[in-house]
Amino acid sequence: MSLTTRRTRMAATALAAITAVSGLAACGNDDDTPAEGEKPAKLVVDTFGEMGYDELVKQYEQQTGIKVELRKTAQLSEYRPKLVRYLATGKGAADVTALEEGILNEFKPNARNWADLTPLVADHSTEYLPWKWELGKAPDGRLIGLPTDVxxxxxxxxxxxxxxxxxxxxxxxxxxxxxxxxxxxxxxxxxxxxxxxxxxxxxxxxxxxxxxxxxxxxxxxxxxxxxxxxxxxxxxxxxxxxxxxxxxxxxxxxxxxxxxxxxxxxxxxxxxxxxxxxxxxxxxxxxxxxxxxxxxxxxxxxxxWGGSWLAVPAQSKYPSEAAKLAEFLTNAAGQVAAFKQSGPLPTNLEALKNEEFLSYTNEYFSGAPTGKIFGESVAKxxxxxxxxxxxxxxxxxxxxxxxxxxxxxxxxxxxxxxxxxxxxxxxxx
CATH class of the missing domain: 3.40.190.10 (Periplasmic binding protein-like II)
Structure with a gap:
């Protein structure tokens, strides 16, 4: 093992220790623990850049009666430090958190910071680009992220x-x-x-x-x-x-x-x-x-260049409802809608075959057939x-x-x- 690898793993161990302590602190706040089956009044979603969720969360609010707060951070360089602080202190994280590909691997070794989505959502393993789905798993096999875009x-x-x-x-x-x-x-x-x-x-x-x-x-x-x-x-x-x-x-x-x-x-x-x-x-x-x-x-x-997943921090008080929201935002219909609003390219296989996606033209960009342009490049x-x-x-x-x-x-x-x-x-x- 090289010095670099050894130092990296020592740093990961130290962060794990910090987050383990903070996790205990967060879990120890019994006064704020919701009753079993209690429906949240609001769920918070943290994103960076523009992920195209504005209209989707309105649909979710209408369907469920749950208010959704979108917290957007423009730059990833500003987003990551906030997320590190939330995890280190055991508080402040959103119920649903976007993880960009460049930081996903950094947080994978500390899978305890994230809810295992496997028991919280249906089995979607065959519905996405295979490599994209696999990258959402932690080393221990826990599913910590549902695929969004590439x-x-x-x-x-x-x-x-x-x-x-x-x-x-x-x-x-x-x-x-x-x-x-x-x-x-x-x-x-x-x-x-x-x-x-x-x-x-x-x-x-x-x-x-x-x-x-x-x-x-x-x-x-x-x-x-x-x-x-x-x-x-x-x-x-x-x-x-x-x-x-x-x-x-x-x-x-x-x-x-x-x-x-x-x-x-x-x-x-x-x-x-x-x-x-x-x-x-x-x-x-x-x-x-x-x-x-x-x-x-x-x-x-x-x-x-880029791509993300939606994860549920372990500190969320409503992991089951948060997972359902993440599932809604990343399903085929959600990915097509997000693409039409802001351009994130679907990774859901059904969405990539969707005629509404493939035939979509972007009027701002001179009617460019962006569904066709980007859709055809996915296989490459x-x-x-x-x-x-x-x-x-x-x-x-x-x-x-x-x-x-x-x-x-x-x-x-x-x-x-x-x-x-x-x-x-x-x-x-």
């Missing part, structure tokens, strides 16, 4: 800006510009020249995410959860491709105020869109830009191995190093050396 990749682009720069605007012609990443880079250079020097993409970290999640292999960790960040072929490919595109970047880091404002201001003409990003692009761009955006294929043809998605601290390595080591190079604060070699150093620290604790 982040099938595409490129969102501004037709009006493309036209002004002399590029084609029709989605098939745009897709043909970049069968590979070299083609994408060349399209960006053509745009920059035709637009008088304007940036083509939002940031090189967006490029790195797209390339990274196309690899279908080990990323920052190997299968034994040893940190391999600085030797991983997938990470190196993402680094080389991303750094090569600094000349066409607006240097607007994803989720930053400059990035959010850049959609309305036309600071960049294209960004990488996992299916769940469609709702965020629309929200940031505003009504005035409806019909100016469209959706094209991603270079390389496929990829999976290969699951990647994300280690226990994947999100921390990506957000606190990999992306800062890329931004340091992009902003001229470090040479490419120096930025890589800093990443290699930080990855070991972030990945071990």
């Amino acid at each position: 982040g099938s990749l595409a490129v969102c682009y501004r037709k009006d800006l493309f036209e002004a720069a002399g590029l084609p605007t029709e989605r098939d012609a745009v897709s043909a510009l970049w069968p590979d990443w070299n083609g994408f880079h060349q399209a960006g250079r053509t745009y920059k020249q035709g637009s008088g020097g304007k940036a083509f993409i939002d940031s090189i970290t967006a490029v790195s995410n797209a390339v990274l999640f196309q690899q279908g292999s080990d990323l920052f960790y190997d299968k034994e959860d040893n940190v391999i960040a600085d030797t991983s072929p997938a990470v190196k490919a993402a680094w080389e491709t991303a750094t090569s595109m600094a000349d066409i970047s607006a240097k607007a880091a994803t989720w930053s105020p400059e990035w959010s404002g850049g959609f309305k201001q036309g600071t960049f003409a294209a960004t990488f869109c996992p299916s769940w990003m469609l709702g965020i692009v629309e929200e940031n761009s505003g009504e005035a830009n409806k019909g100016k955006w469209d959706v094209a294929a991603v270079p390389g043809g496929a990829g999976n 998605i290969e699951p990647v191995h994300l280690g226990p601290k994947h999100q921390a390595v990506k957000e606190n080591a990999f992306e800062p190093a890329l931004r340091a190079f992009e902003n001229g604060q470090a040479s490419k070699d120096a930025a890589w050396e800093q990443f290699a150093k930080d990855a070991k620290t972030q990945g071990a604790f």
Whole structure:
């Protein structure tokens, strides 16, 4: 066992001890324990980004008489610390909690923090993409998460800006510009020249995410959860491709105020869109830009950036009712409805075959057949191995190093050396 693996497991043991104590404290509050069979007046759902549940929870309220409070956090980097605090203190967690793929593995070793959904819901094991269902299980076999979406990749682009720069605007012609990443880079250079020097993409970290999640292999960790960040072929490919595109970047880091404002201001003409990003692009761009955006294929043809599960924290006072709500939000009808509202791509097999999903067109994105575009890419998605601290390595080591190079604060070699150093620290604790 390597030092990195040993330190990671020691950290997991320490967190387990903390949460075990907090769990006892939470369970010891008998005054707040509901009577057996008591119906909750309200259930709370914690999500990040935009998962498309606004109308669905209204339906659930009408059907059950139970009020549902949606607590949305815009950025995953803000969401995770809240969740860690809820688990460490044994209080504050929602009844239903969204777990993104990058943090799911981090919480799996401490399965005691989550209700086992197996006895609380029907057997849905054959109803979802098989690999997606299996990833929702803890090492001890407990089912801790019901599948929501996957982040099938595409490129969102501004037709009006493309036209002004002399590029084609029709989605098939745009897709043909970049069968590979070299083609994408060349399209960006053509745009920059035709637009008088304007940036083509939002940031090189967006490029790195797209390339990274196309690899279908080990990323920052190997299968034994040893940190391999600085030797991983997938990470190196993402680094080389991303750094090569600094000349066409607006240097607007994803989720930053400059990035959010850049959609309305036309600071960049294209960004990488996992299916769940469609709702965020629309929200940031505003009504005035409806019909100016469209959706094209991603270079390389496929990829999976993101995806989540719904879990029920063990501290929920109403685990049975919470599990039913999670089941409602993730069933076939729920996943189609969420996709139509905000873009999260279904993982339910019935939903993926649903004619309403397959024929769906997104009017904001120039009537793009997003059901067909994203639905056809599902079969090409290969699951990647994300280690226990994947999100921390990506957000606190990999992306800062890329931004340091992009902003001229470090040479490419120096930025890589800093990443290699930080990855070991972030990945071990």
